Amino acid sequence: MLQTILQIAINGLLLGGVYALVSVGLTLIFGVMKIINFAHGEFIMLAMYSTFWLNIWMGLDPYLAIGIILPLFFGVGVCFQKFMIEPLLKAKEISQIFATVGLSIVLQNMALFFWSADYRIVRTVYSHNSIEVFDTYVGVSRLMAFAVVTVLAGAIYWLMKRTFLGKAIRATSQDSDAAALMGINIRWVYLMTTGLGLACVGVAGAVLSPVFSIFPTVGVQFVLIAFVVVVLGGMGNLVGAFLGGMLIGLVEAFSGFFIDPALKTVVYFVVFIFILLVKPSGIFGTTVREST
Amino acid sequence: MSASLVGVCSGRVYKALPVGFLHPEQEDLAMERSNRFAVVFFTILTLLLLPAAGFATESFKIGVMYPMSGPLAYTGQECLRGAEIARDMINEQGGVQGRPVEFKIGDAVSPKDAMAEAERLITLEKVPVILGGYSSSNAFAASDVCEKNKRVFWVTTAVGDPITSRGHQYIFQLNTRASQWGGTTADFLAQMAAPKLGIQPSDFRLALIHEDSLFGTIIAENCERRAKELGLQVVENIAYNHKTVDLSSEIIKLKAAKPDGILSIHYVNDGDLFYSQLKQMNVNTKVLVGSVYFGLQDFQKKFGGLVDYVCVVDPPTHVAAEKLSPEAGAVLTEFRKRFREKYQAEPGDPGFTSFGGTYVLLKYVLSKAAALDSEAIRDAALALDLPDLSTPYVFGAKFDKPPAQTAGANIAAYPVIMQWQNQVLLPVFPQNLASAEVVLPLPNWKERK
Numbered sequence: 001m002l003q004t005i006l007q008i009a010i011n012g013l014l015l016g017g018v019y020a021l022v023s024v025g026l027t028l029i030f031g032v033m034k035i036i037n038f039a040h041g042e043f044i045m046l047a048m049y050s051t052f053w054l055n056i057w058m059g060l061d062p063y064l065a066i067g068i069i070l071p072l073f074f075g076v077g078v079c080f081q082k083f084m085i086e087p088l089l090k091a092k093e094i095s096q097i098f099a100t101v102g103l104s105i106v107l108q109n110m111a112l113f114f115w116s117a118d119y120r121i122v123r124t125v126y127s128h129n130s131i132e133v134f135d136t137y138v139g140v141s142r143l144m145a146f147a148v149v150t151v152l153a154g155a156i157y158w159l160m161k162r163t164f165l166g167k168a169i170r171a172t173s174q175d176s177d178a179a180a181l182m183g184i185n186i187r188w189v190y191l192m193t194t195g196l197g198l199a200c201v202g203v204a205g206a207v208l209s210p211v212f213s214i215f216p217t218v219g220v221q222f223v224l225i226a227f228v229v230v231v232l233g234g235m236g237n238l239v240g241a242f243l244g245g246m247l248i249g250l251v252e253a254f255s256g257f258f259i260d261p262a263l264k265t266v267v268y269f270v271v272f273i274f275i276l277l278v279k280p281s282g283i284f285g286t287t288v289r290e291s292t
Numbered sequence: 293m294s295a296s297l298v299g300v301c302s303g304r305v306y307k308a309l310p311v312g313f314l315h316p317e318q319e320d321l322a323m324e325r326s327n328r329f330a331v332v333f334f335t336i337l338t339l340l341l342l343p344a345a346g347f348a349t350e351s352f353k354i355g356v357m358y359p360m361s362g363p364l365a366y367t368g369q370e371c372l373r374g375a376e377i378a379r380d381m382i383n384e385q386g387g388v389q390g391r392p393v394e395f396k397i398g399d400a401v402s403p404k405d406a407m408a409e410a411e412r413l414i415t416l417e418k419v420p421v422i423l424g425g426y427s428s429s430n431a432f433a434a435s436d437v438c439e440k441n442k443r444v445f446w447v448t449t450a451v452g453d454p455i456t457s458r459g460h461q462y463i464f465q466l467n468t469r470a471s472q473w474g475g476t477t478a479d480f481l482a483q484m485a486a487p488k489l490g491i492q493p494s495d496f497r498l499a500l501i502h503e504d505s506l507f508g509t510i511i512a513e514n515c516e517r518r519a520k521e522l523g524l525q526v527v528e529n530i531a532y533n534h535k536t537v538d539l540s541s542e543i544i545k546l547k548a549a550k551p552d553g554i555l556s557i558h559y560v561n562d563g564d565l566f567y568s569q570l571k572q573m574n575v576n577t578k579v580l581v582g583s584v585y586f587g588l589q590d591f592q593k594k595f596g597g598l599v600d601y602v603c604v605v606d607p608p609t610h611v612a613a614e615k616l617s618p619e620a621g622a623v624l625t626e627f628r629k630r631f632r633e634k635y636q637a638e639p640g641d642p643g644f645t646s647f648g649g650t651y652v653l654l655k656y657v658l659s660k661a662a663a664l665d666s667e668a669i670r671d672a673a674l675a676l677d678l679p680d681l682s683t684p685y686v687f688g689a690k691f692d693k694p695p696a697q698t699a700g701a702n703i704a705a706y707p708v709i710m711q712w713q714n715q716v717l718l719p720v721f722p723q724n725l726a727s728a729e730v731v732l733p734l735p736n737w738k739e740r741k
Binding site: 004007008011014015018108109112116117118119121123127128129130132137139140142212213215216217218220221222225252253255256257261262264265 | 360361362363365366368369504530531532533535536537538540541542544545548560561564565568569571572573574590593594595598
């Protein structure tokens with residue numbers, strides 16, 4: 001039984017790593033600009049496809065492809081902010097929602113049109129392998145995802161705490177008007193934030209490409225859980241997104257075994273609702289007074 | 293054009309003088325009127341003749357409904373490919389009652405979409421018959437719309453029993469039904485696998501894991517029922533949603549149950565996830581039977597030699613053409629050849645069932661119907677009695693008739709069990725269709741490359 005519990009805990013943490021990976025980019029964008037990006041899953045899908053094509057054309061391993069994907073998706077993020085989000089910043093929330101939902105549908109169907117519904121696979125020698133530790137098994141590709149998200153979250157955390165850009169982003173997320181009064185170029189902050197956010201999404205897609213098959217609607221599987229993790233951990237909070245992902249992963253793994261696999265989603269949503277009832281801003285969220 | 297005709301058309305009665313005898317200005321006017329008349333005359337003549345010319349080659353439109361987008365798009369796309377090859381083969385033979393067949397496609401992503409698309413195909417495209425139906429939940433939803441509108445719904449692929457368990461008059465389900473998949477798997481495990489492994493059926497521990505829509509649930513329920521009738525022990529029955537990104541909890545439960553055999557009913561991406569995580573967590577069993585994904589070329593392309601000795605319950609997709617009647621065998625061989633050439637892959641269950649179902653509809657029902665309207669098509673379908681091994685679907689076609697509750701179910705259909713051997717899928721059960729003997733036990737993961 002102890003060995004089973006250990007296996008469940010390992011699975012939960014590795015799953016949490018996947019959830020944290022898909023949430024890091026979203027929490028940056030959601031936390032700073034309060035824009036609900038419903039096309040988040042589709043950007044993950046595009047990143048996975050990009051990794052796949054780099055693997056086919058150049059034989060690049062997905063982890064090496066991060067060197068190309070990261071700057072590429074930073075650029076995509078800047079364009080996304082400039083041409084899509086910026087015009088909508090002052091629009092009603094419903095318009096913002098519809099715009100990103102529309103973008104999500106367009107991206108899904110463009111992927112279907114150009115690349116068909118065929119399943120793509122990034123084949124690596126380690127895709128299905130696992131490491132045996134005291135009769136428990138750790139999947140190599142998921143372990144790599146966990147390692148990458150830890151490094152990524154750490155890097156973003158360092159950037160937020162130790163650089164001017166990070167301070168500017170934090171100030172803007174707390175109060176954009178006050179930040180503007182302090183001389184921060186809000187427009188530039190938004191561009192950098194979205195660029196960073198989608199760069200993280202790009203890394204997530206690259207790292208997940210050996211784990212999951214790639215098809216036009218693969219992103220749909222991640223978007224809801226990403227929102228749950230972001231809200232649970234506190235919007236804009238990196239540590240919150242990381243730990244929130246771990247929490248959801250562990251709850252799902254344990255409830256799936258000890259209660260019923262069919263109810264595991266129900267259980268983590270119940271936990272989610274309970275935490276929000278006790279602390280509406282999320283586990284690590286801070287309550288910010290509305291500016292008058 | 294003579295001057296006399298010009299005169300008549302202009303409304304004035306000119307003296308019947310040929311052109312050349314008029315004043316030059318009158319001659320120009322006459323020529324202009326002549327040209328205009330010629331244009332109008334020939335235009336009217338062409339418009340009158342055109343429908344008559346088109347009437348002989350007017351295409352016959354039928355509705356085709358598969359999931360072309362969304363999570364099942366991959367299998368929906370393969371279904372459409374199979375149907376298109378059947379259409380092309382029939383059109384090369386002269387079409388249906390002299391008319392080329394044309395598809396009007398409906399995208400049935402979900403049950404709600406399936407209903408809307410069926411409604412659109414019937415009311416806007418005015419098709420007398422809709423073929424298709426992948427994913428039993430989608431087909432079930434669309435069947436109500438078709439029944440309400442008295443349009444034949446020719447379900448080529450979906451296997452859910454409820455599709456033809458309501459006494460509907462216009463719904464025809466070609467494929468073997470889910471309850472048979474479950475029953476055949478239990479028969480295979482009790483009659484072939486357990487003896488091969490040297491295990492008494494009463495000692496055989498069977499674990500079931502299945503996606504939770506109509507497809508997976510019915511197969512698992514019927515497998516469990518039949519397994520218990522045969523004396524097997526069912527130690528687990530686990531349901532999950534096919535859109536999940538993780539099956540580790542489910543697989544740990546399977547491992548804890550220490551099964552001798554596992555039946556996994558999944559679609560494609562969940563089947564991929566299941567097999568990957570089964571390997572990663574080193575879950576071993578003596579016999580593994582899967583569905584859908586385990587019968588696709590993509591399974592072999594992704595896992596290579598790791599697919600060997602895995603079994604799949606499926607329609608008879610890989611039965612050797614030599615086992616069929618010469619005509620049916622030739623058609624099946626031609627289908628496989630065309631699919632291979634066009635798509636560089638072997639057709640799996642979706643392509644095979646869609647081809648077989650479409651071919652039977654076009655060749656044996658529409659070509660023989662008294663008229664190409666829904667009532668006549670329905671009568672022709674009910675009159676169908678094609679014996680076993682006489683169709684490219686392998687099994688025959690004969691439908692249960694009203695007023696039976698299972699009216700429209702194909703009582704001639706049955707599934708088979710196939711096994712990967714040297715990365716080739718071969719039928720192993722029932723024995724009359726087997727191309728090889730089953731090889732068991734499934735080696736442990738550490739012994740496999």
